[in-house]
Amino acid sequence: MSLNAIMNTASSGLATAQTQLRVVSDNVSNVNTPGYVRKVAEQRTLTSQGMGAGVEVARIRLATDRFLQAASLNAGAESARQGVKYELYDRIQSLFGDPGGDAGFFSQVDGVFSAFAASAEDPTSSPRRQEALFRTQALFDEAGRIGKQIQAVREDADSRIQSAVERTNSLLEQIEGLNLEIARATAIDGDASGAETAQSALIGQLAELVDIRVSVRPVGGVSIRTGA
Template structure:
């Protein structure tokens, strides 16, 4: 081997070790950077005239396990979906309150029943009659607050949908722009690894909103589809998504009737077409707004209608007619199953017994339609009201209840369903989080290993020293030749 060839081999080795050291340094520096993929230096033997000619640097490659990355994105979408549903279920359970806890709906009903019993033992005591009105008002207020919380959750979900769509549009535009930039760098022979990392991070954020599948295209570009097949980006222009937030959502507003659906490329999607976007936080928020929250509202409305009907019965209070409102009213009128939606948010105590509204508390004893206080010792209406609450009556038509049960038992069933929904959501979230964590660990195993990178650094150091000794030996030989 000639001195010139030996020198060329050594110099190529130094160049390769310098690039390798830079790669290791970049890996260690970005070990915790989201979306960063480990870099590996690709080298091969350089030949000249069939003889070895040193080391050729072929480039820097990104170490990414595509199948695990795809699983990770689907898992993150499922995690976001489960977390959103769990947050809603927890919020509604807190609004209704845990059975037996102070401030719960069940506790308000128990206090009302206790006040009725106390007043029945001393019907002549105006303070006890006033306490019945106060506890009835507190019960109505608890129903109102729970209903308001359900509708607030729907409003929050509606706003979250708008935010998700804005993020999707922005992120898809960024991916399309990165596709173009990567294509330019690929054509120039430059290293686009940092842009690949940036694009991977953006797609990861998209996956939390809607599960995505990535398909590689020419020149380093990618196309994005939802897990169910909807096109998000395939080419230079992303799919245009839009959504109009409703602002404040009320119980009477439903999907397609006061509430917007997702619009794709100018066309509003139907309920069946929305399945194309199932799986992430976007689908969870649509489910909360259009399915889960209305179901919770129905339960509260059923309880409100049952409460109203028990005390508006002329058999309980003979001073009432079939069209009269009882102790509890729907906007000062009698409630009906036909107009049940949102009743829990509207129910209130009849002004006839509220002193601040010009009413008289003695009507709790004498009857809502009574013209005079009657006998102060007559507790028959108070007893009848208490018995009506405790009676196992047939479910009111138009409600979701069945069979015979007391009001407390029906409320217990509602509390149980709401608590079960939260427990199921929590269990599902725990399973999904465990699966997602496992996949994330598998993905991290292909990431930067600091110990392995330090071993590579030692190898590069040894290679550098070997090539440096070759150059030093060549210099010594040249010095001896020049001295001859």
């Protein structure tokens, strides 16, 4: 082996070690960063005329398990959807009050029935008739108020849907833009891990809005389809 070959072999080892240190440093500095995915630098041996000629970093990939990632996306999406449903249902339920309480809508319904029952026992009693009419009107007023509030909840839900659609389109555009970056880096055996980490975070945000399925493209990047 010539001196030049020896120097090249040593240089390849130093360059690979530098890359490994950069990856480790990136992992350590982002250990508490939400959504960050640990990187792994994969090495491969270089050969020349059947002889060892050093080492190089074949690629830098994200240390992800696709099955666990899919399960995590599904769990996150389901949690987000159920959280929104619970909030909306809770807001509607609160409008009616505690079914067993004394101040809710259902207690007013009971009050109307009780007032009419009392009036039926003494049809000639004007105060009892007035009480029945008063309670009936109060019930209608309360029903009207609740109806308006339910409509407000429905309009809020519609607004959220519109915002979710706009956010979904924006995320898809960003993910596709990163697909191009990842594909270009993959084509030249470059480091696409930064773009892949950013893309992974965007996919997580998208999964909270839409039920999705993610598959890896052979050229780099991902394909996304809805789970429906």
